[in-house]
Amino acid sequence: MREIQQKIDAMILHLGGYWRPLSGLARLLEEVGEVGGAMRKGTADELKEELLDVLVISTCLANQYAISLQQPEVNGGEVTKEQLYFQIVEEAGEVARILNAYEGDKKLKPNRHGESLQLHIEQLQRAVISLGEQCNYELFDSLYALIDEKSTRDFGRFDHTPDPITEDSVRTYIAYQFGRYWGGIEPKPFERFDRYMEREKHLARFIKIAHIEGLDGFVIPQPTDGLLYDRDQQYKIPESFHIVEETYGKHHFLVVKPQ
Template structure:
């Protein structure tokens, strides 16, 4: 699954960037519906394509929250396709419920715990793999060709949308591979920290969901002139703010304090 996540990430960057999460969710639910339509109509070619689309879009959502997906398990025994499809719909609905709380108008539950989004995205993919196995579709053999086709067919089709998983700060942060980090937009030279956080709306998203989603930190590359760490901590009470230096890179790392 790690290889698939990397393939999808490269494709999305090539196409211009990730969709906003709720837009990605709409696409996921659309594709789940199209899987149902293909099953209802008995269209095997369409079913293959739509299953792969569900896999790609659910992987996009996982990448956006820095989730490292586990490979689906091989089920014990055969389950009728329609029953597995019900499981796919159920898991997609749970993903929608969580993302509505993360990104929409629904409030986060006080009992929400880290890991739920990963579990339900993996549930979506488990159902995809089970249906694929039943109909004889080799997901691993097919995904590469799909990514290549989409990279060519959809180039220039979507507008660029900045995303905290694609910012240069997090892509160059040396410890990213050891944790789950988001990155901040590029700071302007001589820009004050309080002005920066006014326009960096993803930091507000991070502070809202970091503890429940299990994100480890928000990484910013300060301007060359730097920021006063005391001022940064004053603007963000209740979180841990640290300067970290690696080689020629300077980073400001914001971590949620439990």
């Protein structure tokens, strides 16, 4: 799965960048509906194509939250194709519930133990792979071909959308530190840290979900004439987070980390 995630990430960057998560969610639900349509019509080629699209878009959502997916195993036992589709619909609904809480208007539940986005994306993909297995589709083999096709066919089709998983800051940082990180935009020359916090909206998203999803940190680049950060000043960061300064070669970073 790591190789697939990396190939899909490279494809998305080649095409222009990730959709905003709620837009990606809308595409996921659209494809889940098209899986149902293909099953109802009994069109094998169309069903295979729609299952592949569900795998790609759900993997995109996982990438956006720095999730390392586990290889999905095929469901054992006597499970019908219809039951597997119901599982796909159910898990897509769980993904929607979580993303609406992270990115939309739904309130987060106080107790979310065991209800991470990773859990439901993996269960969604397990049902997809199991349905493909029952239909005698080699979905993983076909997935590589689909990635190559989309990279060529759709190049330049989408406008670039800034995303904390594609910022240069995090791409540079994870070359030095392994983990699940988001990255911030480049500070303006001599910008105060409190002003930067107001301008970098993804930091507020990170603080909202970092503990639930197990994100390791939010990386902020620190050029020589960049951020004016005073370690003795009290910033509007919850007590469950702390800020550290790190240097690797010529690269300097501030990293907001969960306690």
